[in-house]
Amino acid sequence: MVDTSMATKGHTGPLVYLSRLSKFLTMITSWAGALVLLINVLVVFLSVIWRYMLHSPIEWAEEVARAMMIALVFFGVATSTGRGGHIGVDLFLRFIPEQIRPYIVHASRWVLFLVAVGLVISSYDLGQASWLQTTETGLPQVIYVIPVIIGSVVMMVAALEHALRERAKVVLVSGAGIVVLALLGYLKLSMMPDPSSAAAGFMLICFVLGIFAGVPIAFTLGMSAMVFFICDPSLPFVFFSQQVISGVDHFVLxxxxxxxxxxxxxxxxxxxxxxxxxxxxxxxxxxxxxxxxxxxxxxxxxxxxxxxxxxxxxxxxxxxxxxxxxxxxxxxxxxxxxxxxxxxxxxxxxxxxxxxxxxxxxxxxxxxxxxxxxxxxxxxxxxxxxxxxxxxxxxxxxxxxxxxxxxxxxxxxxxxxxxxxxxxxxxxxxxxxxxxxxxxxxxxxxxxxxxxxxxxxxxxxxxxxxxxxxxxxxxxxxxxxxxxxxxxxxxxxxxxxxxxxxxxxxxxxxxxxxxxxxxxxxxxxxxxxxxxxxxxxxxxxxxxxxxxxxxxxxxxxxxxxxxxxxxxxxxxxxxxxxxxxxxxxxxxxxxxxxxxxxxxxxxxxxxxxxxxxxxxxxxxxxxx
Known part of the structure; x- marks a missing residue:
């Protein structure tokens, strides 16, 4: 298995401060996630008691529970990223020559960082769009988005800190490989009369490369969807975070x-x-x-x-x-x-x-x-x-x-x-x-x-x-x-x-x-x-x-x-x-x-x- 974490290796310079910042933010999200989970249990438990014993359902309970559900997901995934808890499958990496395998493995850390950056940008735009909107019970719509922004920022910092933990050569070469792939994709799109027609193809390429490179499955899926939204100009990028949020904005989950x-x-x-x-x-x-x-x-x-x-x-x-x-x-x-x-x-x-x-x-x-x-x-x-x-x-x-x-x-x-x-x-x-x-x-x-x-x-x-x-x-x-x-x-x-x-x-x-x-x-x-x-x-x-x-x-x-x-x-x-x-x-x-x-x-x-x-x-x- 490919673990996205790695033991700290004598951090020096700015990396020391980045590591401290990542640990501090991870600690905040871990406690916040635990608190949100506790409140959610109490809200759902008490709403049932109120409905059956007092015959007076709490009208706002489900909306609050859904909002806290989103907070739980993004605080939890930020905490797990800080701890290095995302795991990918290394089966296909065994067929890659040992000389270049470390660079492929390390590239998966950059993918985590890029997906987190995409979520930060997209969720920030979504937050601005929903700032003045309200839910059915009058709660501000932005309560669904703020936890996403916070969790994505912490995830971005943690992913960057993990990406910079390796030897300088591995960090630079793997990062350069990601940049080269992105530039090749951009050049291909710029030469096409209808860039949106290539979006599905790029999405498939990202999915296959992510699986073969051992990128954690959540980020393989996220990267594939994000690339599609980037490549298709007919769809606003805010749809990326909107669809990610909608995936867990359900009481049943x-x-x-x-x-x-x-x-x-x-x-x-x-x-x-x-x-x-x-x-x-x-x-x-x-x-x-x-x-x-x-x-x-x-x-x-x-x-x-x-x-x-x-x-x-x-x-x-x-x-x-x-x-x-x-x-x-x-x-x-x-x-x-x-x-x-x-x-x-x-x-x-x-x-x-x-x-x-x-x-x-x-x-x-x-x-x-x-x-x-x-x-x-x-x-x-x-x-x-x-x-x-x-x-x-x-x-x-x-x-x-x-x-x-x-x-x-x-x-x-x-x-x-x-x-x-x-x-x-x-x-x-x-x-x-x-x-x-x-x-x-x-x-x-x-x-x-x-x-x-x-x-x-x-x-x-x-x-x-x-x-x-x-x-x-x-x-x-x-x-x-x-x-x-x-x-x-x-x-x-x-x-x-x-x-x-x-x-x-x-x-x-x-x-x-x-x-x-x-x-x-x-x-x-x-x-x-x-x-x-x-x-x-x-x-x-x-x-x-x-x-x-x-x-x-x-x-x-x-x-x-x-x-x-x-x-x-x-x-x-x-x-x-x-x-x-x-x-x-x-x-x-x-x-x-x-x-x-x-x-x-x-x-x-x-x-x-x-x-x-x-x-x-x-x-x-x-x-x-």
Whole structure:
């Protein structure tokens, strides 16, 4: 993986002051992001209390929550940029000669800086345009733009500081390469009678170069969209920031940081360690007991954290020490982690279920229900594979010091109660997924604190700061993907793809279309990660699938599973890289033992695709 950060190397001169400024601004945005996240939880939580108990809804609550959502995204991504938290895939860099590889890697830092500069300029123009405008409830429209300007400025300073951290030769040569490419593009445009006709081509070139150079995916998407707006004179540049903001200006997306926060609270409370130990002690006596524990733990925590990578981090950080103490194969354990993450794709409240419901206009509650039985089928298959391919362990070696069983059962009951609350609330339509996620946060913090007493004030503050930064990274991907999706739409590219795929479906059959969709999404799921791939492809593919006779719930679940399979598949999947990093193993050693588990996952996905009832029976039973 390519990390955009680098250890400070004896800063001298102006770079010292730039570094201090970057650290100071990053500290400000980290605290601001944590505060915004806390206020947002309270606003949404109290608005539900007011509506149900006092029968008096807070009219301004949703608008304020949306404005703070935008602030959370840009403060969070600025904090992550300052910390060097954006990661790209270095798969293609391995084919570049070692002599020039450092210059290509460093060029990605300049891309971060240029995207941040573009956002500063565009958002400043947007701020001026919206200065005198108001929202529906009379709030100033500029409250949506000011956090973008602040976050983009901090991101620009941090990106510049990271870009200047290398040797002077690398900094200058990589920067000169970016300038030369920009000049060549400008000369090409200046010689064309209609520069706007080349905008799409330049956008595609930037996207491909960004992927091959290991530029973090959010900035690859942002750079591609930004270049299009620069090259097309018929579109004002203010559209760039406007579309980025519109990508996260949605109340429903607040469920993502809220579920992440609830999952973090449960992990810090010690519930994850208690649950995993309980499962190990229960399953360890069977053949493949440790692998089966991994599968069950991943399924359980997917219903708490909402994020696949957060699941891997939570379970891997707890279980890998036990794997090593029990003298088990670390590479096979990492492979089981990655393959098991695929089954957690459709277990509520997975982030991608929320994103899909948002972009494809599908009920999120119905998607939560539709994903349960497919996940259960994949879970059973993975448990069989784990039992078949695994060996027995000595539980005493894995856990030399065991907790009392009562503590372990309390941890499991607290977590299960939260999952039940989430599922029941969605199924009964008591509240929206965002409102339920706010209740999950309050439950995780209050009940977890009372039950375990491990969530101290200091740990709580750090949890809010870290979750705000993580949320910024995830949702900035959504924001930039939305901007690129807008560009693709005005270029009529989705319509052309739709016509092509409808033709295939009509001539070759709907099931051929479905199989091609699975292959397409596995490939793009590995390259783009789940959220951007969904934002780009779901609005195109879901209506086509519906037109060809597929239930949108069934088709949506198949989409999410296929993209999850790509995310954790070698050799490109970003999720597999992350899993290997968390487990402390090399990917080349993980692939051989992992193949059999991936084959089982793929078989399960095909079964779910070919039997629509697996996805549609439970939502239909609930009245969707």
């Amino acid at each position: 607040l469920a993502i940081p809220f579920f992440l926060l609830a999952g973090a609270a449960m992990e810090i409370n010690g519930m994850s360690t208690r649950l995993v130990e309980l499962v190990v002690r229960g399953m360890g006596r069977f053949r493949g007991g440790l692998n089966m524990t991994t599968v069950l733990s991943m399924a359980f925590f997917s219903g708490i954290s909402g994020s696949k990578l957060a699941d891997v981090a939570a379970v891997g950080g707890v279980l890998m020490p036990a794997v090593r103490r029990a003298n088990q194969n670390s590479e096979e354990a990492a492979g089981v982690f990655a393959a098991s993450a695929v089954i957690s794709e459709t277990i509520p409240p997975c982030v991608n279920l929320i994103v899909l419901g948002f972009v494809a206009n599908i009920s999120i509650g119905a998607l939560f229900l539709a994903g349960l039985i497919p996940a259960a089928c994949l879970l059973v298959l993975m448990l069989i594979a784990a039992n078949r391919f695994g060996g027995k362990i000595n539980i005493r070696e894995a856990y030399p010091k065991m907790r009392p069983l009562l503590q372990l059962w309390i941890g499991a009951i607290v977590g299960l109660a939260m999952i039940f609350m989430i599922g029941r609330g969605v199924m009964m339509g008591i509240a929206t997924s965002t409102e339920i996620s706010a209740f999950a946060v309050v439950y995780a913090i209050v009940v977890g604190r009372l039950a375990f007493g491990e969530l101290t004030f200091r740990a709580t503050v750090k949890m809010f700061v870290d979750t705000a930064a993580m949320s910024g990274v995830l949702l900035f991907i959504v924001a930039c993907a939305t901007s690129l999706s807008y560009v693709l739409t005005i270029q009529m590219i989705p319509q052309e793809i739709a016509q092509f795929l409808v033709g295939i479906g009509v001539k070759q059959g709907a099931w051929v279309f479905l199989m091609l969709t699975i292959v397409l999404l596995i490939v793009f799921g590995a390259v783009l990660e789940g959220a951007p791939a969904l934002i780009i492809f779901a609005p195109i593919l879901v209506p086509i699938a519906t037109q060809l006779g597929f239930n949108p719930l069934h088709f949506g679940i198949v989409m999410i599973l296929a993209m999850g399979f790509g995310l954790f598949s070698p050799p490109i999947g970003l999720g597999l890289y992350t899993t290997c990093a968390i487990c402390g193993v090399e990917m080349k050693n993980v692939i051989p033992p992992m193949i059999k588990y991936l084959a089982v996952s793929l078989f399960g996905i095909i079964v779910v695709a070919m039997v629509p009832t697996i996805s549609t029976w439970l939502p239909r039973l609930a009245g969707y």
